[in-house]
Amino acid sequence: MVSTIIFIIFGFIIFTLFSLSLLNPIPRKVGVRNVRRRIGNTALVVLGSMVGTALICGALVMSDSLDATFLKIVKNRVGEVDANAQVFANQNYFEKFLTQSEVDEISNKLQQTGQVDGFLPAIYLQVSPQKIRMNIDGSTIDNFFGVDFYGIDFEQLKNFGSSSIQVNNFKNQNGIVISKEYSEKMDLRVGDEVRVILGNKPLILKVEYISDEKGVMGGEKIFADIYYVAQNLNFNSPKYNYFFISHVGGVIPDDYDAINFSNILSSIFNEFTTQDRVMIVDEIKQEALDGYGLKIFVTMFIALSMFGILAGILLIINLYMMLASERKFEMGILRAIALTKRKLALSFVIEGAIYSLISSFVGVIVGVGIGYLITYFLQSSFQGILKSTNSLDLEIVFDFDLESLVIAFCVGSIITILTTLFVSLRISNFSIVSAIRDLSEEKAKKINLKWILGTLGIFLLTINFLTLFIFTFFIENFKDSFFQGLNEQEVQRYTEVFQGYSFYLGLTGALIFGAILLGRITWLIFKKDMLSFYYTLSLITLIVVTVMMPEISYLTKLLKYEEAVGLIFISGVNLVVASAIITSFNLVAITKLIKIIFSPASKLIPVFMMGLRYPSFNRSRTGFTLLMFSLVIFLISFISIEKASVDSLADNEVSKNLGGYELVIVPNTITRELFEGIEDLIIDIEKTENVIGVEKVINMNIEFPNIKYKDLENKPYFGNPNQAPIFKPEDNFSTKINVVSREYINLLDLNFLEFKETFQNESEVWDALFGNKDYVVLGTAFNSQGYGPMPNFKVGDKIKISDLTNTKIVEKEVIGILEPNTVQRGFTVLEYLIIPENTVIEDFGLDTVYESSDAQILVDINNEVSEEVKKTLKEKLSNYNIVAFFDVNDLSESFLSFIKSLYRLTQGFLAFSLIVGASGLAIIITRSVNERKQQIGMLRSLGFQKQMILLMFFIESTFIATIAIILGVAMGVIGTVTIFNSVGEENPNLSIIVPWGEIIFIAILIYLFSMLFALLPSIKASKLSPVEATNYVE
Amino acid sequence: MKQKQENNDFLIEAKNVVKIFNKGMPNEVVALSDINLQIRKGEALTIMGPSGSGKTTLLNCISGIDDATRGEIWIARQNLQKMSDNKKTKYRSQKMGFIFQSFNLIPVLNALENVELPLLLNGYKPKEARKKAKLMLDKVGLSERYYHKPNELSGGQKQRVTIARALVHSPEVIWADEPTGNLDRKTAFEIFDLMVKLNHELGVTLVVVTHDQEIAEKTDRIIYMESGKIKNFDKI
Ligand SMILES: Nc1ncnc2c1ncn2[C@@H]1O[C@H](COP(=O)(O)OP(=O)(O)OP(=O)(O)O)[C@@H](O)[C@H]1O
C-alpha cells in the first residue's frame, strides 16, 4: 500500500519533469549543461545525496534481513502449521468447546476450499509440569513457566500435512509426546514422569516419545492422547477448543496469500461463533513472529534509524541549498537575459533530478552493501550473546526484497527532487538584482496584510488543535462511526493517543506560527525585524515544554501506549531542531562569546575572524549542518544512556529481589517428606565452604473467597490460554503467599509505594507485620503490569484469604504496598502477599502449608570462587530431590540479551550514521572550498599563509562540530532523561545513569573522526594559489 | 610632476618571462612571451594594451601570486621562484598591496573589516587597526559606509574600499589592475591622484593597468602590450 503510493508519487514526478523538460528546451539545456560542466562538482553532489538514500536502503535491507531471520526461526518452529483457530468464551469455558459433529462440519468446509491439506482438532491447555526424576544439570527457571499442552488424536496427526510422525499406541494411557526443544529445556528423557494439574486434578504423565519434528510438534509442547485428556476433564465425548490448520502450499506472514487464507478460515469458523463463544483464527506464523517480540525489534530498529535517515535528508537539503547559493549569480543573469522564474526553477529542478536519479541508484547499491556489512559483522557477536544465554538460536540471514530497493530508490529520489524544487522556487523568487548582488532577500519586507491573515489562520488552527476543540467535536458528533466495533478500553486508548498527539503537535505548531505571526506584525507596525528573537523565545518554550513532559497529563497518558514511539521520536527531533535553530539564530552572539573567551594571539586574529565569520554568515547552512550532526549525536547519547540505565536497572532488580543471593535452588516439594527434607538440605548447604548465607522462601497457593475473576477490573479474556492460565470467571481469584523471615526482609532493599499512616517509617511497617498476625504487606505484583488481572487493594483494606480447599478463611489488613517491579524477569521473590512464616503456619496449619506450597532456597556465595562453589553444590545436591538450580546472574543476562542485541544492531547502524555526520561535514566543507576559491585566493594574496588557511577551515569545522556535539549530547541527555521520567513513572527502580565517560569518549571520537574527514578539503583549500583571486567565475 | 628623485635601484626585474596556460593542451594559450621588464623603486608605471593582451597575467606573474612558466623574476634582489611560499606570502602581506580587476572584497566581512585585514595580518592590535582602517576609509570618502557588507556597496564604493585596503598598511608596492574602472571620471581622478600622491610622498612603487590614457599620463612610464609582448616603452 505505502509502496504503491510512493511509486505513484515517484512516477508522477518523473513524468511531469520529463514532459516539462521536453516542452522547455532552454531550461533543459541549462540544467543538463550544469550537470556536465564540472564533473568533480557533480560527483560531490551525487555523493552527498547518495548518503541519504543509502541509509534508507540500508535500514530497509536490515529490516528485511531481520524479517528473513525471524521468519526462518518461525519456520523452524511452526513448520507447516499455517494457521490455528481457537475457542474463546467468557463463562463456563469447558462447556463451550466444539463438539465432534461441529468439528466434522468444519472439516468438510475446509476440504471444499481446496486450500487446506491438514486439519487437526485438539484440546489445548496451559500447564506447568513438575518433573519427578531429580536432576541438577540443564534445569532452568522455565520449570515454573507454563507449557502448551495438547490433547490430540495421534491417528489424525499422521494425516496432517506432510508430517511423518509415527506414534504407535502408547504403552500407558498417560503417555505423552514432548517436543525435543522442551525435552532439552527440562532435561526430560523417555520414561521420565511429570506432574501436571489438569482441570483440578493432579495427573502423572509419562514421556514415551521425544519428537524433533517441526510443524505441529515444533516449539515447546506436550502432546497427550485426546481421549485420556477428555476423560480427565470429565468430558463425556471428545470436545475441541483448538485447531491446527495447514495450507496446501504454506503461507508467508504478511503476504497476500496469508491474509487471503486467514480470511477464508475466519469466514468458516465465524459460523460457529455464538452469543457466548467466539472463534478466533490466527495466522500462526504471524503470531509466532509477534510472540517472540521480534517485530518490535524491527520496529525499534527502524525507529532509531529514522534519526540517521533524517540526518541524511538534512545533508541533501544542505547540499542543494549550497548549490543554489553558488548558482545565485548565474541564475540572476539568466533571469536578466532570458528565463522566466518558472523556467529558471525548472532548469534547476532538472539538474537536481538528474543528480537525484544517479545518486539514488548509487545509494541503493551502497545501502545494500551497508546492510550486508552490518549483518556480516553482527553475525558473530550477536550469536555469541544469544548462544551464551540459551535463548533464540539465531543465525542472521542477509536478505532483501526488491520492493525495498525500489522504495529506497523512489523515496531517495523524491526527497532529493522535492528539495531541489523547494530550493529552486526560493531562489527563482529572488529579484534579479539581489541574485546578482548576492543579497539575501529581506523576507520581512514582503509582508502585507494577506501574509498576516494567512499566518493568523494557521496559528488559530494550531491553537485549535491545542485546545483539542476539533477533536472533541469529532468525538462528540461522530463517536459511533469513529469508534465502531471498539470496546471501551480501546476507545479510551485511541482518545488518549489522539489527545496526546494533538496537544504536542498543536503546541509545536502554535509556538512556531505564533513567532512568525508576531514577527510579521512587529515588522508591519514597528518596522523592526524581531523574527529571530521571537523564534528563539518560542523554541526555548518548546524545549521547556518538552522537558516538562512528565508533568503534562496529556502526554503521560499517551506514553503508556505503544503509539508513543512517535511522540518519543518527534520530541527528540523537536529538541534537536529547536536547539539547532536557536543556535543558528544566535551565531553572532556565540562567536562574540568565543572571541572573548579565547582571545587569540594577535597574529591569529584574522584567522579566527574568518574562520568564525563564515558559519555565522551562512546561517541556514550552518543550522542544517548542526542539525544533521547533532541528530546523530543525540541518538548516540540516547542509546548510551538507555544501555547504561537498563544495565544498572537489572543489577538493582537482582539485588532488590534477592538481597544479594546469587544462587536459587528449587527443591521438589510434591510430597510432605520432601518438604520436610528441605531443612536437611539447608543445613548441608550451609556447611559448604564459601557459602555465606542461605535463606528459604516458601510460596503458598491461596485464594480470595470473596473475589471472583469476573469481578476484577481489566478482566482477561477468560479461557484464552495464551493470555492467562485457564480460569473461569466464577472461580475465586487465587494467588500466593510469600512466606518470609525477618532476616531476609532486612537484607532486601524494598521500597513501599504506600503504607499505613500510623507508621513512621518503613521498618516500623515490617516490625508491625512480624508482630501482628492480622497484617499483610502486598508485594510487587499488585501494581505491576504483566501479572494478569489483580484486585485493586488499598492500604487499610481488610482482605479475606483462604487455602485452595476453602477450609480455613482468615482476614488480614493491608498495612503496606510495595513499589512495583520494572522488568519482568521471571523471578521475583516478594511478588504477592507477604506474611511471616509463623503467622502462616498458625493461620493454616502445617499440613495445609505443605500441601499447597513450593519452596526456593536462596544461596549467597563468595563471588570470587563462584564457579567452584557451584560445582561442589551441584555434587551435593545430587543426593536430594531438586527441580532446578540456577545462577541469578545468568538469568538476568538472558532477560537482557534481547535488549542487548538490539543495542548491538543499532550501534552497528549508528556507526554508519556517524559516517553521514562526518562525511556530511566533509562534503559541505569541500563545497565551501570550491565556492570560496576566489576568496581564498584573495586571502592568500593579502598575506594569509597556507597554514593559516588550513587553520581557518579547522576553526570553522571545529566550531560547527563542537556546537553540534554539545547540542547533541545536551539534548540527548535532556531528552532521554525526560523520556525516562515520563515512561518510567511506574518503574521507580529505574534510575537514569548517564555514562558521562562513555559519552565524552564517543564525542571526542566523533570530533576526531570529523576532523579527519574535514582535513582533506581543508588541505586542498590551503594549496590554492593566490592567483585564484583573479578567477572570478568558474 | 617630475620633482621625484630618480632611483636606479630596481625593485622588480623580469627576465625572459614566459607564461603559457594549459601547456601542451589543445587550448594552450601563450599569455606572455619573453617579457623583460625592470621597475625602479618608487616608480609609477602604467601597463596598457588591448583586452586579452596579457596585462593581468603580467601583473600576476611579476607580483608573485602566479608562477611564470619560464624566466626569472627578481623582487628586491631576491629570486621570486626560489622563495618559499611562506616567505612570499609574508612579503606580500608586508610590502604589497593588491587591487584586482573585480571581486576584490571578502563578502563575509564589512568594509571596515576588509580594510583592517592587512593590518591585523601585520600584527597590529585590533584597536589600532580599527583606527587606522577608519582613517583610510575616510580618506577614500567612505566614512558613511564602515559597516556595510560588500554586496551593499556600489561598484565604485567597492573599488574605493579595495584601494583603501591596498594602501592601509603602507606597502612598498601597489599592484592595481584597472583600479578606477568602475568609477566616474571625477572620482577616478581623485582616487588615482591619491595613489600618485602616496607614490610621490612615500616612495611607494605603483604598477597600474588601465585603459585610460589620461590616467596613464600621470605616471612616470607607460608600457604597451600586445599579444603577450611588450610592444614599446612610451617613456623611460
Ligand atoms: N587561467 C587561464 N587559463 C587559460 N587562459 C588564460 C587564463 N588567464 C588568462 N588567459 C588567457 O591569457 C590571455 C591574457 O589574459 P589577461 O587576463 O592577462 O588579459 P588582459 O590583458 O588583462 O585583458 P583585459 O584588459 O581584458 O583584462 C587571454 O587570451 C586569456 O584568454
Ligand SMILES: [Mg+2]
Ligand atoms: Mg585584465
